[in-house]
Amino acid sequence: MASFLASSRVPMLVVVVLFTLASLMGSSLGNFYQDFDIIWGDWRAMILNDGELLNLNLDQASGSGFQSKNEYLFGKIDMQLKLVPGNSAGTVTAYYLQSKGSAWDEIDFEFLGNLSGDPYILHTNVYSQGKGDKEQQFYLWFDPTADFHTYSILWNPQRIIFFVDGTPIREFKNMESIGVPFPKYQPMRLYSTLWNADNWATRGGLVKTDWSQAPFTASYTNFNANNACVWFNGASSCDTNNFSPPSWLSEDLDSADLDKLQWVQTNNMIYNYCTDAKRFPQGFPPECNMS
Ligand SMILES: *[C@@H]1O[C@H](CO)[C@@H](O)[C@H](O)[C@H]1NC(C)=O
Numbered sequence: 348m349a350s351f352l353a354s355s356r357v358p359m360l361v362v363v364v365l366f367t368l369a370s371l372m373g374s375s376l377g378n379f380y381q382d383f384d385i386i387w388g389d390w391r392a393m394i395l396n397d398g399e400l401l402n403l404n405l406d407q408a409s410g411s412g413f414q415s416k417n418e419y420l421f422g423k424i425d426m427q428l429k430l431v432p433g434n435s436a437g438t439v440t441a442y443y444l445q446s447k448g449s450a451w452d453e454i455d456f457e458f459l460g461n462l463s464g465d466p467y468i469l470h471t472n473v474y475s476q477g478k479g480d481k482e483q484q485f486y487l488w489f490d491p492t493a494d495f496h497t498y499s500i501l502w503n504p505q506r507i508i509f510f511v512d513g514t515p516i517r518e519f520k521n522m523e524s525i526g527v528p529f530p531k532y533q534p535m536r537l538y539s540t541l542w543n544a545d546n547w548a549t550r551g552g553l554v555k556t557d558w559s560q561a562p563f564t565a566s567y568t569n570f571n572a573n574n575a576c577v578w579f580n581g582a583s584s585c586d587t588n589n590f591s592p593p594s595w596l597s598e599d600l601d602s603a604d605l606d607k608l609q610w611v612q613t614n615n616m617i618y619n620y621c622t623d624a625k626r627f628p629q630g631f632p633p634e635c636n637m638s
Contacts, residue, residue, distance in 0.1 A: 377570030387412040412540030422575025432492035435460025437545030437556030444535035452530030475528035484618035534578035
């Protein structure tokens with residue numbers, strides 16, 4: 348490489364392009380070997396294609412799962428998922444950030460499988476200090492088993508936003524000012540697991556997992572956590588002296604995003620804890636009265 352670059356016959360433009368490519372590759376292409384550990388299911392979790400693809404499998408003996416090597420305190424994190432195709436009833440693919448301990452924080456995407464041709468449910472939740480109960484559920488506007496789609500979490504001190512293919516589907520704002528705890532103090536790791544939940548997942552547990560279809564497989568690619576603050580040894584990678592905060596750390600939805608969010612919430616949301624009066628006979632949680 349050195350002698351190649353030293354040659355005056357290599358045009359400067361080529362050198363610049365090569366360096367740019369090398370730095371892009373170093374930072375932007377997630378590699379599952381580098382970024383994740385398999386934590387469950389032995390061979391059922393498989394890293395393939397030199398680290399570009401990860402498959403989770405579920406059979407009658409076990410599910411499988413992985414976790415990020417890094418912990419993060421705030422970030423904008425993308426992953427592409429292709430969900431279990433065909434008859435996926437009874438299966439759940441969970442994709443989430445979670446901190447440790449009994450007063451943990453958590454930001455959840457869960458995909459509840461279904462019979463062939465029937466819609467998956469995308470279930471979302473937010474936990475602060477061990478308390479969740481903030482579910483919203485959606486039908487997707489595409490078949491999530493036919494191709495990879497991008498599922499993103501924006502988590503900054505002001506808000507958590509769930510995105511699907513860049514479309515915001517849910518916003519959970521920091522409402523500490525009215526006494527609602529917000530995940531802000533505990534670093535979280537990224538996890539994903541594929542498991543059997545046929546006691547509740549599909550039509551509330553009526554449709555069971557058909558084990559003759561096993562193994563069930565969900566696939567992952569293009570992990571991107573370049574826009575995240577890595578927590579290491581009690582310090583954040585974003586906390587350096589000459590660090591100018593990136594825009595995602597204060598990102599808000601603009602009016603076009605708000606229109607999209609409104610569209611999804613009107614057309615694709617099938618459950619919202621904030622409208623479930625039966626569940627909260629004594630009145631809704633305070634954050635529900637905010638918007
Ligand atoms: C499965 O399909 C049924 C029938 O369309 C639907 O009611 C249900 O919400 C779907 N999703 C799940 C996970 O049960």
